[in-house]
Amino acid sequence: MAELPEIIIFAQQMNKQLSSKIFDSVNIKQEKIxxxxxxxxxxxxVRKEVLNVYHKGKWIFMDLSDDYFLLLNLGMGADILYHEKNQELPEDYHIHFNFTDNSGFTCKFWWIGRAELIASNELSDHKPTKDIAISPLDHDFDLKHFENLIKGRSQIKNILLNQKKIGGIGNVYVHDILFKAQIHPKKLVNQLEHFQIENLYHSMVNQLKDALEKGGLFYEKDFFGKEWGFTRDYFLVAYNEGKPCPVCGTTIEKIKTGSTSSYICPECQKL
Structure with a gap:
């Protein structure tokens, strides 16, 4: 599932490649998206120009002419692929956008992906995106901002995954974020010491920056079909159930945390 590092890369690549292109046609195979x-x-x-592409949480925002936006959500994963003029298209896709220069891109959503056209004056009421919070790699997301979020009796993992609190983090990077900060995912927010909150902030930012610098998760491809470089070898406890903790050697466990599972070191991350 694409999370913040992957979405940032997509948005940057799409903005550079698609700016000033004009939509000529669209071939839709799956209307449900x-x-x-x-x-x-x-x-x-048709006839709308791409002005700018950026991200908001896990959504890609394409700012178009005539006061419209094309919003893409990759759901549980997707192939979003650019195609040059006369380049052969993949056999399987849900939608193909074609530009006037005969370049284009296709989208194949693995599960629950979306492609939505929204008028600019309706964007503030768009339910899936209107309340998405800023992301940890945004300029305004500093330690003070994070400290203001860490309140109440919620479990800390739930806060990190709450898109209305923190945009862009999902259940891929969160395991190692918590491990590096030595915090159990079920730890209540109001039980955290100030130094733990500060450690968690730096762990979160550093983990996401590292994934971004490595090019995103290995099992997804970028806008040009290139496989990304954050492989399983870079995970510390995430998806390493039964293996020794890289810090203390204790066996890594997989536990249930609400509707999700979490990977932890029971020694380094005591509840």
Whole structure:
């Protein structure tokens, strides 16, 4: 599942490659990914120019001419692939966007992905995105901002995954974020010491920056079909159930944390 590092890379690549291109046509094979019927979507997007591409949480925002946005959500994973003129398309995709220069890109969503056209004046009411918080790699997300979020009796993992609190973190990077800070995922927020909050902030930022610098998760591909470089070898406790902790040697465990599972070292991350 694409999380903040992967979404940032997609947005950067798409902005550089697609800026100033004009939509010529769209081939829709799966109408369920849209927020309107196929004819309306197709008619609306034609002749619109790509002005800017950026991210918000786990969503890709494409700012278009005529006061519209194309929003992409990769769901549980997706192949979002750019195609040059006359380049052969993949056999399987849900939607193909074609530009006037005959370049384009296809989207194949593995599960619950979305492609939505939203008028600019309706964006503030768009339920899936209107309340997404800023991300840990945003300029304004400093330690003070993080400290203001860490309040109440919620479990700390739930706070980290709450997109209304912190945009972009999912159940891939969160395990090692908590491990590096030596915090159990079920630890209540109001039980954390100030030094633990500070350690958690730096662990979160450093983990996401490291993944971004390595090019994102290995099992996904970027906008040009290149496999990314953050492989399983870089995970410390995440997905390493039964292996020794890299710090103390204790056997790594997989535990249930609400609707998700977590990987922990029971010695380094005592509850």
């Amino acid at each position: 849209l927020n309107m019927d196929k004819p309306q979507f197709s008619n609306l997007i």
